Amino acid sequence: MNPQHSRPDRPLSINVVLATCNTDKVRELQPMLDKVSPLLRVWSLNDLSLRPEIEETEPTLEGNARLKAEAVFSLVESRFSWLIVLADDTGLEVDYLEGAPGVRSARFAPVPEGSSPTYEENVTHLMKLMSGCIKRTARFRTIIAMKGRVPTSEGKAASIEETAEGRIDGSITSERIGKGGFGYDPVFMPKGMNLTFAQISMEEKNRISHRALAVAEAAGRIRDILVRYGISSTETETGTLP
Ligand code: ITT
Numbered sequence: 429m430n431p432q433h434s435r436p437d438r439p440l441s442i443n444v445v446l447a448t449c450n451t452d453k454v455r456e457l458q459p460m461l462d463k464v465s466p467l468l469r470v471w472s473l474n475d476l477s478l479r480p481e482i483e484e485t486e487p488t489l490e491g492n493a494r495l496k497a498e499a500v501f502s503l504v505e506s507r508f509s510w511l512i513v514l515a516d517d518t519g520l521e522v523d524y525l526e527g528a529p530g531v532r533s534a535r536f537a538p539v540p541e542g543s544s545p546t547y548e549e550n551v552t553h554l555m556k557l558m559s560g561c562i563k564r565t566a567r568f569r570t571i572i573a574m575k576g577r578v579p580t581s582e583g584k585a586a587s588i589e590e591t592a593e594g595r596i597d598g599s600i601t602s603e604r605i606g607k608g609g610f611g612y613d614p615v616f617m618p619k620g621m622n623l624t625f626a627q628i629s630m631e632e633k634n635r636i637s638h639r640a641l642a643v644a645e646a647a648g649r650i651r652d653i654l655v656r657y658g659i660s661s662t663e664t665e666t667g668t669l670p
Contacts, residue, residue: 442578442659443508444650446472447500447515449479456634457514460647465660468650478503484517489531490591493517493573501575512576512588512653514646518639520612522566522600524558533612547611551604554615564599568616568638572646581658590649594641609633 444461446454454472461470473479482499484492496515505511519530529536529550537545537553545553558564576588597619604614606626613625618636625633634640654660 440467441469441510442467442576442654443511444468444470445476445500445504445508445511445513446470447496447513449473453516453639456639457643460643461650464647464651465654467654467659473500476504476507484531487531489517489519489569489571490573492531493571493591494575497573497575505577510576510578510585512574512578512650514572514574516570516572516639516642518568518570520566520568520616522554522558522564524561524563524565529554551612551615554600554612555603558600558602564602565597566600566616567595567597568612569593569595570638570642572642574646574649576653578653578657578659586657588653590653592642592645592649594638594643594645596636596638596641 442465446457448454449472451472451474454474458470461468478500480499480503482496484495486492486495493515496517497513500515501511501513504513517531519533521527521530533550535544537549539545539549570593572592572594574588574590574592577585578588580586598617598621599619601615601617601624604626605617605624606614606628608628608630609624609626613633615624617624621628625637651660
């Protein structure tokens with residue numbers, strides 16, 4: 429079948445493909461992208477029935493986010509005329525551990541080959557390495573890489589390659605506090621707060637977190653791209669972002 433005939437997009441829609449199957453991430457991203465422009469149609473990998481195994485082999489968050497964006501772009505570009513793929517990578521960077529676990533945040537605790545550590549095991553490993561240590565500063569950092577193809581006002585195709593970043597500084601507590609959140613939340617206390625990420629509501633976390641900041645920057649970049657290429661002519665048309 430001619431791939432043109434199976435394309436699910438309309439001529440004037442820009443398809444935003446989120447390079448994730450994680451429904452929590454999709455729930456967080458969708459409303460912010462919906463505010464950018466009515467021309468955007470947001471798809472997750474689940475919506476496209478894709479479950480690619482992309483190995484995160486790069487030594488940096490930026491490298492891994494780009495690698496994911498490129499891999500997913502290659503997978504889906506024949507389905508859409510105009511598209512922007514968004515891929516994210518997040519890491520916890522602890523100063524005492526010279527930036528570790530960083531890109532290895534999901535795979536930090538040593539476990540038998542072929543298996544992955546649980547959140548619980550990763551936190552226990554971190555606590556062990558930091559036992560008795562005074563310097564406890566750390567930060568969460570999220571990078572969102574974007575790779576896309578959008579129409580110019582002359583009807584040509586322009587390639588998009590950008591990254592957005594969000595970070596939140598804080599410290600690692602000496603024991604787990606709080607029951608909410610996931611991952612390293614029970615031991616991460618944002619600077620200026622007396623509560624860990626596991627003690628605040630999901631709404632509050634989604635307002636201040638590394639991921640929320642990166643998503644807001646990515647949404648702003650998409651808005652700028654739409655204006656730059658004359659796809660949406662004014663900032664009013666593309667909505668107001670927080
Ligand atoms: P993907 O399949 O979407 O890549 P992932 O688990 O690798 O899922 P991330 O790159 O977002 O997800 O995060 C890597 C690890 O960092 C994750 O497994 C958690 O342990 C930790 N992490 C990320 N965001 C966090 C948050 O908001 N709070 C606590 N820990 C977080």
